[in-house]
Amino acid sequence: MTAAGATAVCVLTPPGRGAVAVVGVAGPRAAEAVDACFLPASGVKVSDQPPGAIRLGRWLARDGEELIVVRRPPDAVEVHCHGGDAAVRGVVRALAAAGCVEAEPTPQASPPTAAAALAMLGQATTLRAAAVLWDQAEGALDRALRGVRDRLDRGECDAAGAALDRLLRHAPVGLHLVHPWRVVIAGSPNVGKSSLANALLGYERSVVFDQPGTTRDVVASRTAIDGWPVELSDTAGLRDATDAVEREGVSLAIERLRRADVVIELSEGPGEGGAGEGAWFDAGASGARRIAVASKCDTGPPLAAEDPRLATSARTGQGIDALLRAIAGVLPAAPPAGEGAPFEAAMVDRIDSARRRCGAGDPQGALRLLAPLID
Ligand SMILES: Nc1nc2c(ncn2[C@@H]2O[C@H](COP(=O)(O)OP(=O)(O)OP(=O)(O)O)[C@@H](O)[C@H]2O)c(=O)[nH]1
Numbered sequence: 001m002t003a004a005g006a007t008a009v010c011v012l013t014p015p016g017r018g019a020v021a022v023v024g025v026a027g028p029r030a031a032e033a034v035d036a037c038f039l040p041a042s043g044v045k046v047s048d049q050p051p052g053a054i055r056l057g058r059w060l061a062r063d064g065e066e067l068i069v070v071r072r073p074p075d076a077v078e079v080h081c082h083g084g085d086a087a088v089r090g091v092v093r094a095l096a097a098a099g100c101v102e103a104e105p106t107p108q109a110s111p112p113t114a115a116a117a118l119a120m121l122g123q124a125t126t127l128r129a130a131a132v133l134w135d136q137a138e139g140a141l142d143r144a145l146r147g148v149r150d151r152l153d154r155g156e157c158d159a160a161g162a163a164l165d166r167l168l169r170h171a172p173v174g175l176h177l178v179h180p181w182r183v184v185i186a187g188s189p190n191v192g193k194s195s196l197a198n199a200l201l202g203y204e205r206s207v208v209f210d211q212p213g214t215t216r217d218v219v220a221s222r223t224a225i226d227g228w229p230v231e232l233s234d235t236a237g238l239r240d241a242t243d244a245v246e247r248e249g250v251s252l253a254i255e256r257l258r259r260a261d262v263v264i265e266l267s268e269g270p271g272e273g274g275a276g277e278g279a280w281f282d283a284g285a286s287g288a289r290r291i292a293v294a295s296k297c298d299t300g301p302p303l304a305a306e307d308p309r310l311a312t313s314a315r316t317g318q319g320i321d322a323l324l325r326a327i328a329g330v331l332p333a334a335p336p337a338g339e340g341a342p343f344e345a346a347m348v349d350r351i352d353s354a355r356r357r358c359g360a361g362d363p364q365g366a367l368r369l370l371a372p373l374i375d
């Protein structure tokens with residue numbers, strides 16, 4: 001809030017990553033304040049520009065950084081600058097020094113789950129994840145929860161429980177809209193894990209070398225598979241290492257396996273079919289979905305018909321698209337457009353507890369648990 005008659009400056013774009021940020025200046029001295037900081041390329045001051053004018057120029061307080069200024073009637077100016085934190089802070093500070101009062105944007109009166117989704121939207125890295133969050137920002141989860149509340153008000157525990165079950169089914173997707181799915185490539189040394197990671201990523205991220213024990217650390221990379229955010233980890237080859245550094249790498253690999261959502265169990269094919277790795281995988285990948293994959297299938301005879309592994313070659317690209325589809329196939333399906341999906345762990349916990357209260361025939365208990373998500 002700012003005093004009447006003051007000129008305010010506030011960041012209009014939400015926090016999070018973005019190429020461009022917008023800083024708004026509003027009040028009787030908005031154009032003059034911007035004139036004090038901005039050198040228009042045309043030489044015509046912002047205060048002499050017509051409403052709606054879009055002007056390129058340089059920001060004096062930031063070493064003459066180029067940005068765009070838009071005049072908005074009746075007395076506002078937007079400064080469109082680089083989206084990085086430092087650039088935004090530099091613009092706001094200069095305008096404050098020119099006499100503007102720093103303000104927060106007026107909060108929209110929106111339901112808590114919609115506001116939380118909107119706040120999280122800036123962290124979404126894929127269009128598909130953003131679309132699910134946008135549905136929640138538009139009120140999909142709020143509508144579903146209100147529907148549950150109405151049923152609970154009428155004492156309809158079974159119907160409310162079924163609606164909560166539907167929401168909980170979408171929780172795994174909801175919880176991975178900004179936190180990536182963890183996909184880990186594991187297998188014996190030298191089977192081609194790093195080569196496969198590079199082939200899946202489409203660039204040379206990991207060092208590849210014809211010597212077992214090349215990768216010693218976890219090499220994690222962010223990517224997207226089927227439109228979902230994924231962290232792909234290449235790991236050290238699993239074996240009883242004698243070298244202390246390699247041993248450390250193997251324990252890091254096992255640690256990653258424990259926390260994985262999906263494990264690609266890589267073994268050289270067509271050879272012995274990965275007989276040796278099973279115990280390692282069992283030690284690590286507890287709850288993860290497992291995909292058995294054969295590497296280097298450009299060499300030697302084809303895999304036997306009964307071999308359950310997916311045949312790949314990092315060298316020729318054989319099977320790489322099929323493996324990407326297989327990974328997408330073990331991830332849960334997206335909620336239908338417009339459907340509610342809880343997207344924070346605390347929300348899921350509440351909904352889960354409320355579901356159990358429904359099962360226990362306690363509509364009041366369920367209502368109490370859901371109330372903070374609705375009001
Ligand atoms: N012919 C063929 N060779 C491959 C293929 N993938 C990897 N290689 C070779 O196998 C060797 C080991 O490859 P890496 O990708 O480094 O294997 P790794 O499993 O990461 O090895 P460590 O990190 O030591 O555990 C290298 O010489 C690669 O060129 C493939 O698809 N076809």
Ligand SMILES: [Mg+2]
Binds near residue numbers: 193195215
């Ligand atoms: Mg490697």
